[in-house]
Amino acid sequence: MEVFGPVPSRRLGQSLGINNIPPKTCSYSCIYCQLGRTNRMRIERENFYPPEDVYKKAKAKMDQLEKSGERVDYITFVTDGEPTLDKNLGFEITLLRSLGPKIAVISNASLVWMDDVKEDLYKADWVSLKVDSIEHDTWRLVDRPHGGLHLEKVLEGIRDFAVNYKGTLVTETMLVKGVNDGLKCVSKTADFLAGVKPQAAYILVPSRPPSEGWVKRPDMGNLREIYAIMSERLGPVVEIVSGDEEDSFFFTDDIVKDVLSIASVHPIREDVIARLLDDRGCSWTEIEGLVEQGLLERFDYEDKRFYVKKIGQRR
Numbered sequence: 001m002e003v004f005g006p007v008p009s010r011r012l013g014q015s016l017g018i019n020n021i022p023p024k025t026c027s028y029s030c031i032y033c034q035l036g037r038t039n040r041m042r043i044e045r046e047n048f049y050p051p052e053d054v055y056k057k058a059k060a061k062m063d064q065l066e067k068s069g070e071r072v073d074y075i076t077f078v079t080d081g082e083p084t085l086d087k088n089l090g091f092e093i094t095l096l097r098s099l100g101p102k103i104a105v106i107s108n109a110s111l112v113w114m115d116d117v118k119e120d121l122y123k124a125d126w127v128s129l130k131v132d133s134i135e136h137d138t139w140r141l142v143d144r145p146h147g148g149l150h151l152e153k154v155l156e157g158i159r160d161f162a163v164n165y166k167g168t169l170v171t172e173t174m175l176v177k178g179v180n181d182g183l184k185c186v187s188k189t190a191d192f193l194a195g196v197k198p199q200a201a202y203i204l205v206p207s208r209p210p211s212e213g214w215v216k217r218p219d220m221g222n223l224r225e226i227y228a229i230m231s232e233r234l235g236p237v238v239e240i241v242s243g244d245e246e247d248s249f250f251f252t253d254d255i256v257k258d259v260l261s262i263a264s265v266h267p268i269r270e271d272v273i274a275r276l277l278d279d280r281g282c283s284w285t286e287i288e289g290l291v292e293q294g295l296l297e298r299f300d301y302e303d304k305r306f307y308v309k310k311i312g313q314r315r
């Protein structure tokens with residue numbers, strides 16, 4: 001369990017991350033996952049960590065940030081897996097709310113058909129749900145869901161949640177070239193999302209090393225058509241996110257700890273680490289040491305070099 005950041009986020013401002021589940025525990029094993037393949041695939045909710053420990057860790061971090069005058073806009077459940085697998089999510093949200101900032105949850109939506117998951121998510125101020133495809137075969141291909149999941153049930157859960165949720169609901173659709181970026185497939189996704197009426201519908205493209213090396217982002221021309229189709233159905237709420245938004249991080253005195261903590265939820269570009277090391281007069285030795293110890297992995301993707309915490313298997 002980790003508390004990290006705050007990480008500047010275009011959508012959430014200064015966001016303090018909560019990673020409330022063990023590494024790579026998920027109901028999906030998306031082909032584009034930045035963390036490699038899922039090695040703890042499940043759909044049963046579990047007690048992973050005592051909620052009081054999550055709260056204590058977050059409070060300690062908030063106290064430290066307050067002292068250094070750092071602002072936090074959102075406390076965000078952004079995990080290296082699926083946060084709703086945590087049985088205590090709702091209670092944790094209640095505890096964390098007392099710290100002041102609003103609460104956000106980034107979920108893959110696969111369990112939102114469960115009543116207790118819905119109840120937990122209702123407590124958050126901002127919820128992001130993933131809808132990569134509403135075509136059964138494409139969904140299986142791109143998200144590689146747990147065998148106990150049924151797409152119809154997942155979609156029905158999203159619709160129900162959207163009707164009753166009082167907070168800010170956004171959706172995320174990650175598009176992979178040749179897999180779910182066909183215009184027919186995207187039109188169906190757009191029709192579904194139009195019924196959900198999210199306050200923002202984000203179209204994402206892989207920008208960091210994916211689980212499967214063959215995964216590519218859609219061509220620019222195709223993206224333009226996709227944007228047009230989605231906008232026609234959903235209006236001005238559609239936005240394309242390149243994924244290169246985090247260019248600076250807040251670091252504590254322990255740069256190694258912070259790099260590991262952020263690299264556990266998403267890869268960090270080499271140039272970002274280089275700049276931070278530079279700012280602090282540090283050398284690459286410690287980062288190289290983490291690679292040698294097998295704690296960090298190096299990856300090249302689309303002409304950029306990244307570092308990520310070693311968890312899942314990557315192809």
Ligand code: SF4
Nearest residue numbers: 026028030033081108
């Ligand atoms: S991208 Fe998210 S939902 Fe997909 S496998 Fe990775 S952690 Fe799970």
